[in-house]
Amino acid sequence: MGFDALLDALLTVATGGSAIYVLLGVMLGLCFGVIPGLGGTTALALLIPVTFTMESLDAMYLAGGVMGATSFGGSLTAILLNTPGTAPNAATTFDGYPLAKQGKAGLAIGAAATASASGGVLGLLTLLLVIPIARDLVLAFGPAEFFLLTILGLAAIAVSARGKLLRGLIAGGVGLMLAFVGSDTVSGELRFTLGSDYLWDGIPLVPVLTGMFALSQMIELGLKGGSVAAAIEEGQTRIAGIRDGVVSVFRHWTVLVRGSAIGTLIGAIPGLGGTVASFIAYTSTVQSSRDPESFGKGNIVGVIAPEAANNAKDGGSLVPTVAFGIPGSAETALFLGILVLHGIDPGPSILLDNQREVYGLIVALTLSAIGASILGLILARWLVLITFINVHVLVPVVVTVSLTGVFVLEGRMGDVILAMVMGIVGYLMLRFDYPRLTLVIALVLGETAERSFHQTQMISDYDMLGFMAARPQSLILIALIVLTLLLPGLRRLPVFRRKAA
Amino acid sequence: MRHLSLLTALAALVAAPALAQDDWPSEPITFVVPYSPGGGFDEYARAVAPEMERILGTEVVIENIPGAGGQRGASTVYRADPDGYTIGIWNVPGLTVPQLMGQSSGYDLTDVTWIGNLATSRYALAVQPDSGYESLEDLCSMGEPFKHSDTGPASTSSVTARIAMSLIDCPIQNITGYKGSTDTIIGLMRGEVDATIKPIASLYNYAESGDVKMLMTLEDERSLPDVPTSTELGYEDFANFTLRRIVGGPPGIPAEIQQRLSDALIEAANSEAVQEWSESSNRPLDPVGYEEASAEMTELMDFYTQYKDVLAE
Known part of the structure; x- marks a missing residue:
């Protein structure tokens, strides 16, 4: 049954004028992705009113185009400016930017584009495969598993801070504390709001991310002067390596598959999202690498893993949607909003009643992931020139655009102030070598961790461990957490050493 | 400011008043x-x-x-x-x-x-179809408070559930923190709670697909032909909750x-x-x-x- 709708959606794109909507979505998604502070959620939120007059399938093509393209767009800024264009690209900066500084931005962009497209396609293929069991999957994961997944994320943070464990823990702890600001999700109690209703809903993520990554990086660049790829001599400005980048993804296909699998799984969990997915993909890649020391210095694998996860998460976030008509991410929530505006009532029978729209979105997402990457590869040659622009021109432009983006999302001046404060905090962390992403991941995970911890306690009548022990899915996650924490130690054992050598 | x-x-x-009223809008x-x-x-x-x-x-x-x-x-x-x-x-x-x-x-x-x-x-009370609960009395006489899923303690349905159950002295444990009303229904389907009170419109699709069963609607006259209303069942004040x-x-x-x-x-x-x-x-x-x-x-x-x-x- 599903394949008719899938074919139908494919044919509509191939024959009708609908492809134009996908293309339009891709262009928009790329732009919103490239600009720090703007992202897929902003783009879709702004588009909702526009889709009101459109045919519902066309609206899906447009939304799919945007959703599929933002994450790759964001990787461009991450690689070229060490500033993730969207939050999930933060992990891409670790190895993408060092490559850009070495004049190998082409290699990184080629890899990011290919990993994005392949990751997106793999995620959507997985989605198509799990559609028959999507309902059981969604019902198998309850608050206990959400809680364990956040702990898995925190465990990944702890071990990722190799060499600067204490600094990592401090940053993570501060992030968790920031996550407690605002009304308690379980009791509704207001906490640490300093009497300001701005903080009632907690510390908003977008301004924090923009400040932490975009603004702090701009302060750093502005103070340093010159240009991003300053170390490269005049004669070497020719952009090479894009093709090598494309090839590298297929050479490291295990990294690609693992990244995509992690992205799909985490994407399916409401509230975790792409930032966590790409970060866990990155750390797991570092951990399982034979040469973990080479990461952070421009290892191409460190670009492939997070970018694959980042695009695969779109497929994952549609699992709860096709199963029950519920969103798996902020973007899918807006997608469902578009459906309702078109007089469609998403519910548990969404896949039966609204096949056209669901498969239309899947097709659009696929085309968009591929299209955005092709477009990116074509433009890479010129995009790389950004790294040669004098920072005194670059910095004011990026700062203005990203602060505008922060303001546009909710129209609150408080967000702009928060972004600027976090920019300074982020710069200080950069100077004193504290990991910024650790703080951000803890901030993202804190809310879900706290919420699902309380829920599990109440559901289990305050016998959490007994409750989890009776659930195989919980036990698997507990095993993964233990493995994550022990793996770095185990690798030092002689048995493993010999194998690696 | x-x-x-x-x-x-x-x-x-x-x-404003003089100007506005003549050529408004x-x-x-x-x-x-x-x-x-x-x-x-x-x-x-x-x-x-x-x-x-x-x-x-x-x-x-x-x-x-x-x-x-x-x-x-x-x-x-x-x-x-x-x-x-x-x-x-x-x-x-x-x-x-x-x-x-x-x-x-x-x-x-x-x-x-x-x-x-x-x-x-209007609201309705829903349970899992195979839970064995056939009425509100079943939920109230479990020997322990029945578990009810909700978003936050100040949400409209949470307020409804707590006041309504206090009216009939029915013990309820409100499990809050779900991310939206659909999420509270999924929580019910996963068996984390015994029942949930949610707007009829939110529950309707899930009742149609057989994922949940509505025991009663909180209203005076039936909006769903097969589900009894609270007024019919003798819960007089419940229809006030909207x-x-x-x-x-x-x-x-x-x-x-x-x-x-x-x-x-x-x-x-x-x-x-x-x-x-x-x-x-x-x-x-x-x-x-x-x-x-x-x-x-x-x-x-x-x-x-x-x-x-x-x-x-």
Whole structure:
């Protein structure tokens, strides 16, 4: 049954004028992705009113185009400016930017584009495969598993801070504390709001991310002067390596598959999202690498893993949607909003009643992931020139655009102030070598961790461990957490050493 | 900032009434939705806005002002100039309860200029189909409080469940923290809770697909042929619990403009396009004008005031 709708959606794109909507979505998604502070959620939120007059399938093509393209767009800024264009690209900066500084931005962009497209396609293929069991999957994961997944994320943070464990823990702890600001999700109690209703809903993520990554990086660049790829001599400005980048993804296909699998799984969990997915993909890649020391210095694998996860998460976030008509991410929530505006009532029978729209979105997402990457590869040659622009021109432009983006999302001046404060905090962390992403991941995970911890306690009548022990899915996650924490130690054992050598 | 808005408000008081009433509307009308785009309140507002635009002959611009559980948007409307160019959609009792508990800021529902009520959603009690619970009595006589899923303690359905169960001395353990009303239904399906009280419209699809079973609706007359109402079953006061999507503006909108806005809203809600949307998206409409809406709001405020101590628990 599903394949008719899938074919139908494919044919509509191939024959009708609908492809134009996908293309339009891709262009928009790329732009919103490239600009720090703007992202897929902003783009879709702004588009909702526009889709009101459109045919519902066309609206899906447009939304799919945007959703599929933002994450790759964001990787461009991450690689070229060490500033993730969207939050999930933060992990891409670790190895993408060092490559850009070495004049190998082409290699990184080629890899990011290919990993994005392949990751997106793999995620959507997985989605198509799990559609028959999507309902059981969604019902198998309850608050206990959400809680364990956040702990898995925190465990990944702890071990990722190799060499600067204490600094990592401090940053993570501060992030968790920031996550407690605002009304308690379980009791509704207001906490640490300093009497300001701005903080009632907690510390908003977008301004924090923009400040932490975009603004702090701009302060750093502005103070340093010159240009991003300053170390490269005049004669070497020719952009090479894009093709090598494309090839590298297929050479490291295990990294690609693992990244995509992690992205799909985490994407399916409401509230975790792409930032966590790409970060866990990155750390797991570092951990399982034979040469973990080479990461952070421009290892191409460190670009492939997070970018694959980042695009695969779109497929994952549609699992709860096709199963029950519920969103798996902020973007899918807006997608469902578009459906309702078109007089469609998403519910548990969404896949039966609204096949056209669901498969239309899947097709659009696929085309968009591929299209955005092709477009990116074509433009890479010129995009790389950004790294040669004098920072005194670059910095004011990026700062203005990203602060505008922060303001546009909710129209609150408080967000702009928060972004600027976090920019300074982020710069200080950069100077004193504290990991910024650790703080951000803890901030993202804190809310879900706290919420699902309380829920599990109440559901289990305050016998959490007994409750989890009776659930195989919980036990698997507990095993993964233990493995994550022990793996770095185990690798030092002689048995493993010999194998690696 | 505050001084500035005070000044503009004063200026508006002096200048606006005479001018505004004659050639109103001569400017675009801002229609505030206190939540992010894509939610229920947003959908209602976006459904009627184009029709109001046609009827009034001026632009009606939707502005989403999310934050603080709808209170940020509510206080923005409340503080706007009462010239009929700023209106908003209000969540009642979602905004009533924080006001009663003294946890609200920047608005007072008793002097909002009500324009009309778009929809009154009714609640229903649902359980898992194979749970063995056949009635509310079954849930109440479990020997321990029955578990009920909800978003937060101040959410409308949470307020409904706690007050309703306290009326019949039925022990309930409210498990909060679910991310939305659909999530609370999924929680029920996963077996984390025994029952949930949610708007009929939210539960309807899941009952149709056999994922949940509705034991009763909280209303006087049956809206679903196969589900008994609370009134039929002898729970008299339960029909008072509703969720309203009501449109109102800042205090002091001139009566003539209030009347015109109300007429436009009702006409829009009854228009073919909006009715069609309501039908296919399963978003019920039962529009009433400003007079009835204002009276109902006073009644509701009194009703919830009675249960202040239950809410404070």
